[in-house]
Amino acid sequence: MKTVYWTEWARGPNLPRSGKTVLLTARMYQMLPYIMQVTGLIASAKPFVSRSGFGAMVNLGNRIMGDKIIRLKSLGSKNIRSKSKKILLGITNALSTIGQRPAYLYEDEPYSGVLLYDLGLDEYIEEHIVKVYRLLKRHNVKKVIGVDPHTVFMLKEIYPRYIEDYDIEVKHYLEILSENDEALKKSCKKSLENEFVIHDSCYMTRELGIIEQARSISASLGITILEPGNTKLDTACCGGPIEYAFRDLTEKVSTTRIQELANISKNIIVECPICLINLSKYEKEMGIKVWDMGELLLEAF
Amino acid sequence: MGVDQGQAIRETLLKEIGKCRACRFCVDVCPAYQAAEWVENMSPYGRLQILKYLINGTLNKDDPLVYSLYTCLQCGRCNRVCQAKGQDLEVSNLVRLGKYLLSQGLVKGKKSEKV
Numbered sequence A: 001m002k003t004v005y006w007t008e009w010a011r012g013p014n015l016p017r018s019g020k021t022v023l024l025t026a027r028m029y030q031m032l033p034y035i036m037q038v039t040g041l042i043a044s045a046k047p048f049v050s051r052s053g054f055g056a057m058v059n060l061g062n063r064i065m066g067d068k069i070i071r072l073k074s075l076g077s078k079n080i081r082s083k084s085k086k087i088l089l090g091i092t093n094a095l096s097t098i099g100q101r102p103a104y105l106y107e108d109e110p111y112s113g114v115l116l117y118d119l120g121l122d123e124y125i126e127e128h129i130v131k132v133y134r135l136l137k138r139h140n141v142k143k144v145i146g147v148d149p150h151t152v153f154m155l156k157e158i159y160p161r162y163i164e165d166y167d168i169e170v171k172h173y174l175e176i177l178s179e180n181d182e183a184l185k186k187s188c189k190k191s192l193e194n195e196f197v198i199h200d201s202c203y204m205t206r207e208l209g210i211i212e213q214a215r216s217i218s219a220s221l222g223i224t225i226l227e228p229g230n231t232k233l234d235t236a237c238c239g240g241p242i243e244y245a246f247r248d249l250t251e252k253v254s255t256t257r258i259q260e261l262a263n264i265s266k267n268i269i270v271e272c273p274i275c276l277i278n279l280s281k282y283e284k285e286m287g288i289k290v291w292d293m294g295e296l297l298l299e300a301f
Numbered sequence B: 001m002g003v004d005q006g007q008a009i010r011e012t013l014l015k016e017i018g019k020c021r022a023c024r025f026c027v028d029v030c031p032a033y034q035a036a037e038w039v040e041n042m043s044p045y046g047r048l049q050i051l052k053y054l055i056n057g058t059l060n061k062d063d064p065l066v067y068s069l070y071t072c073l074q075c076g077r078c079n080r081v082c083q084a085k086g087q088d089l090e091v092s093n094l095v096r097l098g099k100y101l102l103s104q105g106l107v108k109g110k111k112s113e114k115v
């Protein structure tokens, strides 16, 4: 088997290679160490502040298409790498406790193309979506379980705009787990009696309407959820989506948000890889801990 | 990308931007505007104005103001408070569509099609 960075985590759970339902990580958690490095590269080159920066933006889209942007070596990212593995393991463990054992596409697993969409590079996105859809069809996929809100948004809301008769059912794992709250509660091995403040993701709440699910799952794990001022449909952004280009602005957005959260609790729950990477930067400096829901699931099961 | 599609997108954008009532409720809630310390072109309302002036030719695509469009986080907070009536597209979608217009060279500027 070809070894690619995004399949490393899957050695443990040994998920089947084919099946009607697949777990689609879309490499989002696995990309975290690489995204950080790429961001540094771009910020130092400052292509976006020049007058001809626009061309650079389009080229960036091209490079993502070819995956070149994430083929770079990662730097000092062991922690993030092990964190992202734990998250994905936690999610698969929790799914298996409710009797769900999805397939995984391993080295064939595609990226959703969400950055291209955000940048308005619709011509590239169309090409990419068609490619991904054909790949899913080749694998006979009928249902996708996503682990991050951006991928779920793309596959659920955007892909059908480009594909006639789009017939793949798309769900976020939080939706599936929350439909099985009782079973989850029964098989919880370790109750995580603690208070956490929750940071909702913009896409998860305002685009997908997935709000109460994280709360009911947390309750099943014994967690007490505290709500910040800006929460649920009024949640505030972590700043992540523009980090590739506007680092200073991102930092201001994320500082504002992390302060709001840290004032309520030192333990913070997030449910999105982009929020995780942007908010966990402040762990040392502020003496806080940012947990992805997947890590908590790993602790509990 | 044909001229016709460019024209259609420009018309859609102008029509939708025309529904804005300039209430500015979207301005204060925008995280990018807050982070940019209250510079109005970094707000949703400001971005719509920039788009409008790009389309009618007052601004060209090489203008530094255009970068404000790319500072949008696509977070959708503006959509929650927007008071425009009868919109077909939400504010954040208009901003995204504006980026598409730019990436296709459908507004005035170097190497762009004439509007």
Ligand code: SF4
Pocket: B029, B030, B031, B032, B033, B043, B044, B047, B071, B072, B073, B074, B075, B076, B077, B078, B079, B091, B092, B095
């Ligand atoms: S979607 Fe963009 S314009 Fe709207 S509030 Fe968020 S950052 Fe501001």
Ligand code: SF4
Pocket: B019, B020, B021, B022, B023, B024, B025, B026, B027, B044, B045, B048, B081, B082, B083, B084, B091
């Ligand atoms: S909230 Fe809507 S109507 Fe009001 S200024 Fe913003 S875009 Fe215009």
